[in-house]
Amino acid sequence: MSVWPTAAAKQRLCPIEASDVEIVGGFWARRQRLNREKTIPHGFAQLQRHGELDNLRLAAGGPGRYQAETDSGGSTFPFLDSDVYKWLEAVGWELARGADPVLAAAAEEAIGVVAAAQRPDGYLNSYVQVVTGGVPYGDLAWGHEFYCVAHLIQAAVAWHRGLGDDRLLTVATRAVAHIDAEFGVRGRPGIDGHPGIEMALVELARVTGEERYLALAERMLGLRGHGLIGPGRFGSEYWQDHEPVREAATVAGHVVRQLYLDCGAVDAAVELGDEELLAAxxxxxxxxxxxxxxxxxxxxxxxxxxxxxxxxxLPPDRAYTETCAAIASVMLAWRLLLATGEPEYADAIERAMYNGVLSGISLSGEEFFYINPLQRRTHRAAEPVGHGRRAPWYPCACCPPNLMRLLSSWHHYLATGDEGGIQIHQYADADVTVGDVRLAIRTEYPWQGRVTVHVLQTPDRPWTLSLRVPAWSRSAGGPVVQHSRQWNAGDSVVLDLEPVIRVTVPDRRADAIRGCVAVERGPLVYCLEAVDAPASTELEDLAWDGGRQPQEVPRPDLEPAMIGVSVPVVGASPGEDLTAGAIPYFAWANRRVDAMRVWIPAFTSEPEARSNPARSDPG
Amino acid sequence: MSVWPTAAAKQRLCPIEASDVEIVGGFWARRQRLNREKTIPHGFAQLQRHGELDNLRLAAGGPGRYQAETDSGGSTFPFLDSDVYKWLEAVGWELARGADPVLAAAAEEAIGVVAAAQRPDGYLNSYVQVVTGGVPYGDLAWGHEFYCVAHLIQAAVAWHRGLGDDRLLTVATRAVAHIDAEFGVRGRPGIDGHPGIEMALVELARVTGEERYLALAERMLGLRGHGLIGPGRFGSEYWQDHEPVREAATVAGHVVRQLYLDCGAVDAAVELGDEELLAAxxxxxxxxxxxxxxxxxxxxxxxxxxxxxxxxxLPPDRAYTETCAAIASVMLAWRLLLATGEPEYADAIERAMYNGVLSGISLSGEEFFYINPLQRRTHRAAEPVGHGRRAPWYPCACCPPNLMRLLSSWHHYLATGDEGGIQIHQYADADVTVGDVRLAIRTEYPWQGRVTVHVLQTPDRPWTLSLRVPAWSRSAGGPVVQHSRQWNAGDSVVLDLEPVIRVTVPDRRADAIRGCVAVERGPLVYCLEAVDAPASTELEDLAWDGGRQPQEVPRPDLEPAMIGVSVPVVGASPGEDLTAGAIPYFAWANRRVDAMRVWIPAFTSEPEARSNPARSDPG
Structure with a gap:
């Protein structure tokens, strides 16, 4: 289980053991299988090809030259070790789901390399050891040293919890000891330009029972927001050093840094019973x-x-919407769901997973998006490479292994328990065990809205089955349906969520998409791709025809059971009844490089305010 | 005169001597006076304060430490000499307009410093001489060495043409000789990451009659587009090295770089009779x-x-729209107007000058915008500094002295001559002499639309007076009104342009402003500032009420004769008839830091396409 608070933690819901949840079929089983069989092996090949493993070998004293990935301007990335660790975390969760000799052998190799790279004093960072002369912590702003250790810890936690294998935990605790000696409560103040270690340290405290890791996390959280790092190129908020964590009223700065930091803040808050911090x-x-x-x-x-x-x-064309940011939002929402029990956080997880996260990986499982815009114009489709085409890897490859570790642990996020019963937050064909309750959940979600929960085993006392009703569904009552009773084996409960096509209007303050509508169905956001639009017109010339109704259309060409939507549109010369095919946003950019849009202009006659109809300007 | 083609140049219109045009009153006299009396002296003080002059003194062997302005991340800017040169160009044009002992003394000081800084071998760049060890041309991509020399040449040309003072010309020709020896036709290939020297070299050829400067410009134009610099951080298009100048179909990359390069391409094209290059x-x-x-x-x-x-x-909120880019567009459009005679280029100059250029400087003349967005949200008004407040100077201070030199030479752009007569392109109270014709143009433009041209002196033969009819005015016939006749002293011609309020609808492909309208009147774009909106509502909650008419409102509180517009709006709860005051865009951000918007949402009932009215999402 990715997040596992102590019994003393102040939180509303309890995760359940990863081994007690199994996704057995349907949409998510397909994706976990693809991740295990294609994506993770592809990741290992990429780590070998791009030098991440060889760099650690160099740190261990091996021969060769540092293969630092650089951006096109020649800047060298110092954080590539973290990609090895994220990949190892993914493999840890995978091997816990089931043995795989090839994956296991690859992981053995990687673990050996990591352990060998660690210095006798515990310090571990291949970039510093090989490239910058081995002096630790010389560039806390950009160096990502704590950040890399954070991902090492997370991998170690996965191998400990999932497999009982503590080899990485030994490496991680030694690396943390090195940090603690210099930056601990009796050390100098220091924070990493990229948060991440805070949540990792809380998890390390949970795994080891050692309070000092929690104390170090608390210290690092408290040091932020006092300008310790300096303004840098983008201002203090870029590295979350602009306002104290418990004071900042709004999110600010670099998205992933903010969300990782807030994950750590929640983890610390629940362990410390710090309600003020949680409230912030x-x-x-x-x-x-x-x-x-x-x-x-x-x-x-x-x-x-x-x-x-x-x-x-919220510009759709220049949306940055990094895959890692969507993943981080799932991580944070999960922590907030555990802490508070409020279903809005599970809604947020659902929305991010089915749309902003899954768009980051191709249907083939071997190509990735770093950024995930909601619009690409026709112009871009004429360009050769780089825009709108997923890539097998990136110079800054944070997103691909982040996807791997989330998909390999996605079953962790489906359900929780508490004293009164079981809460189902996400729907998938899954078998769930909590104590002496065993459930089989069966559904064709997200394509169909019926969810059936079969009670396979139950104790001889009443308990409550809670089922989240997604915000998009208004047919089933409130945000949660609760069934409290004395259950019998063989009982079943049916939830019908009715994923009708929805035509979504933007908030009127969202300037960049005014006058547009979007198509949604169930948890899925849809988009138009030019390949599915009338050939006679460019995507930019199409407008939604509100006089006709959109229709469901099966799209087995893209995925079995997939439901697409036929959207009524008018072209540049109104009058002709056209339609364009909308597909789930996560499935875009899997055919050719093409124009795409989520928000579709609503067809209207020109505004009446116009007093000089001949005048029209681009912007 | 800023641009002065040779007699052999292949172009349609001829500039007239700067000394033969004088702006005598009204809108532009006010601005030229402010520039002369406030902005340029302020510029000198800033150049002293921020070290630009002292750095040149250091290069001359003086004591001290290089005062490189840096961005907040610590990057050092190597191009600060250019700000001294742009300032000197402005002073050259100013002193040509009339003596000023204080300005003259400041310029004497600056010229002395520049001349002293030049090395015996002709090389001149304070950053290289002082900071990087004195080895020239080691970083053509980022070093801006040619770029700085380009601005030196432009200053030299101004002092030569305006004042017959060739001291800077001597410095400039020696600096160019140093470049020519290494990069000329028998030298190695090299181009600057920031274009600019191309147009300067053509002007230098015009001033000196030396063909080799034209040949060097031609060579540098020809070397571009072959990946000589490498992709860098932002791709080859960033420094205009992605496609040959005569082949690139569209603009691309860094805006100012593209526009400066195309200025040089036009200059070279007309001198060389290169119609293919001009067509590109x-x-x-x-x-x-x-x-x-x-x-x-x-x-x-x-x-x-x-x-x-x-x-x-074209996002209004994240518009970058650098002041220098608007200035560069004026420079390029002017060259295209001279080359082709087509009035659309004069229209573009007018639009840019009254809006995107003038917004770059405060009504006080001593504060500047580097970027000029078309929207600032209420949220930003709550922030202390930096957003939406003009600054007295910038670490990268390219824009302020660029404004100074354009305003000091703005009278150059008003009129041209050709064999058949005189063409008036921009309207201002101005006296114009072309050969034996003298005209007095009188107008309250841009506030009022009547322009009267008085013929004060005329030869005894027919000639043609051409008056541009701006694209925004459809009341006066075509894009140009021509009066061809035998004139008599005392004749006058009246042009009535009728600047009625226009409500402008965006192009339907402009996604970011769909469903909005903008207010224009004459050449001016208007904007709403929160300070002029109903106090009960935030600017983001206002929508244009198409059922009522906007009205003209005098705004003497901001500037004598200024006309504002009262805009009919509805607030968050429709039904109440509200109004908000719109002011010319150039005048925004002169009171408090406030929310602002150019494009105003048009009030409509919700789109009928909406099938699920409870669902609304931010973006």
Whole structure:
């Protein structure tokens, strides 16, 4: 289980053991299988090809030259070790789901390399050891040293919890000891330009029972927001050093940094019973969800500094919406769901997973998007490479192994338990065990809305089955349906969520998409791709024809059981009844490089305010 | 005169001597006076304060430490000499307009410093001489060495043409000789990451009669587009090295770099009679004007790389629209006007000057905008500094002295002559002499639309007076009104342009402003500032009420004779008839830091397409 609070933690819901949940079929089984059979092996090949493993071998004293990936301008990335660790975390969860000798052998090799690279004093960072002369912590702002250790810890936690294998945990605790000696409560103040270690340290405390890791996390959380790092190129908010974590009213700066930090804040808050800290994160989340989250669950409006925009600054074309940001939002929402029990957080997980996260990986499982815009113009389709084509890897390859570890642990997020019963948050064909209750959940979600929960085993006392009713479904009552009774084996409960096609209107403050509508169905956001539009017209010339109804259309060409939508549109010269095929947003860019849009202009006659009809300007 | 083709140049219109045009009153006299009395002295003080002059003194062997301005991340700017040169160019034009002992003394000091800084071998660049060890041309991509010399040449040309003072010309020709020896026709291939020297070299050839400067310009134009510099951080298009100048179909990359390069291409094309090269620039301009130019004449949709966006990617909030880009568009449009005689280029100059250029400077003349967005949300008004407040100077201070030199030479752009007569392109209270014709133009433009041209002196033969009819005025006939006759002293011609309020609808492909309208009147684009909106509502909650008419409102509180517009709006709860005051866009941000918007949502009932009215998402 990715997040496993102690018994003393102050939180509302309890995760259940990863081994007690299994996704057995349907949409998510397909994706977990693809991840295990294609994506993770592909990841290992890429780590070998791009030097991430060889760099650790170099740190261990091997021969060769550091193969630092660089951006096109020649900047060298110092954080590539973290991709090895994220990949190892994914393999840890996978091997816990079931043995696989090839994956296991690859992981053995990687673990050996990691352990060998660690210095006798515990320090471990191939970039510093090989490239910058081996002096640790010389560039906390950009160096990502704590960040890399954070991912090492997360991998170690996965291998410990999932497999009882503590080899990585030994490496991680030694690496943390090195940090703790210099930056612990009796050390100098220091924070990493990229948060991440905070949540990892809390998990390490949970796994080891050692309070000092929690104390170090608390210290690092407290040191933020006092300008310790300096303004840098993008201002203090870029590295979350602009306001104290418990004071900042809104999210700000680099999206992934903010969300990782808030994950750590929640983890610490529940362990410490720090309600003020938890409230600060919830306040930020509330603002974020209301005014800075894309329809796809994506976050991040700006390319320049990978940052949130102003409230309601949500351009579909220049959306940055990094895959890692959507993943981080799932991580944070999960923590908030556990802490509070409020179903809005599970809704957010659903929206992000089915849209902003899954768009980051191709249907083949071997190509990735780093950024996930909601619109690409026809112009871009004429360009040779780089725009709108998924890539097998990236110079900064944070997203691909992040997808791997989330997909390999996705079953962790389906359900929780508490004293009164079991809560189902996400729907998939899954078998779930909580104590002496065994359930079989069966559904064709997200394509169909019926969910059946079969009670296979039950104790001889009443308990409550809670089923989340997604916000998009208004047919089944409130945000949660609860069935409290004395159950018998063989009982079943049916939830009908009725995923009708919805035509979504943007908030009127969202300037960039005014006058548009979007298609949704169930948890899925849809998009138009030019390949599915009338050949006679460019995608930019199509407008939604509100006088006709959209229709469901099976799309087995893209995936079995997939439901597409036929959208009524008019072209540049109104009068002709045209239709364009909408597909789930996550499935875009799997055919050719093409124009795409989520938000579709609504056809209207020209505004009456226009007093000089001959005058029209581009912008 | 800023641009002065040779007699052999292949172009349609001829500039007239700067000394033969004088702006005597009204809107532009006010601005030229402010520039002379406030802005340029302020510029000198800033150059002293921020070290630009002292750095040149250091290069001359003086004591001290290089005062490189840096961005907040610590990057050092190597191009600060150019700000001294741009300032000197402005002073050259000013002193040509009339003596000023204080300005003259400041310029003497600056010229002395520049001349002293030059090395015996002709090389001149304070950053290289002082900071990087004195080895020239080691970083053509980022070093801006040719770029700085380009501005030196432009200053030298101004002092030569305006004052017959060739001290800077001597410095400039020696600096160019140093470049020519290494990069000339028998030298190694080399281009600057920032174009600019191409147009300067053509002007230097014009001033000196030396063909080799034209040949060097031609060589540098020809070397571009073959990947000589490498992709860099932002791709080859960032420094205009992605496609040959005569082949690129559209503008691309960094806006100012593209426009400066195309200025040089036009200059070279007319001198060389290279119609293919001219056609390439016109083709790019045409695409740019149609699909990537803001209503304000601003250009540049992206912060990340200061670049053009995709066609119709014109976000008002994240518009970059650098002041220098608007200035560069005036420079390029002027060259295209001279080359072709086509009035659309004069229209573009007017739109850019009254809106995107003038917004770059405060009404006080001492504060500047580097970027000029078309929207600022209420949220931003709550922030302390930096957003939406003009600054007295910038670490990268390219824009302020660029404004100074354009305003000091603005009278150059009003009129041209050709064999048949005189063409008036821009309207101002001005006295104009062309050969033996003397005209007095009188107008209250842009506030009122009547222009009267008095003929004060005329030869005893027929000639043609051509008056541009701006594209926004449809009341006076075609794009140009021509009066061909035998004139008599005392004749006058009246042009009535009727600047009625226009409600402008965006191009339907401009996604970011769909469903909005903008207010224009005459050449001016208007905007709403929160300070002029009903206090009970935020600017984001206002929508244009098409059922009522906007009204003219005098705004003497901001400037004598200024006309504002009272805009009918509805607030968050429709039904109440509200109004908001719109002011010319150039005048925004002169009171408090406030929310602002050019494009105003048009009030409509919700789109009928909406099938699930409870569902609404931010983006």
């Amino acid at each position: 994160v919830r306040r930020r989340w509330s603002d974020l969800a209301r005014s800075r989250t894309y329809l796809t669950g994506g976050m991040g409006s700006r390319h320049r500094d990978e940052a949130f925009g102003d409230p309601y600054e | 620039v016109r083709r790019r301009w045409s695409d740019l004007a149609r699909s990537r130019t803001y209503l304000t004449g601003g250009m540049g949709s992206r912060h990340r790389d200061e670049a053009f966006g995709d066609p119709y990617e």
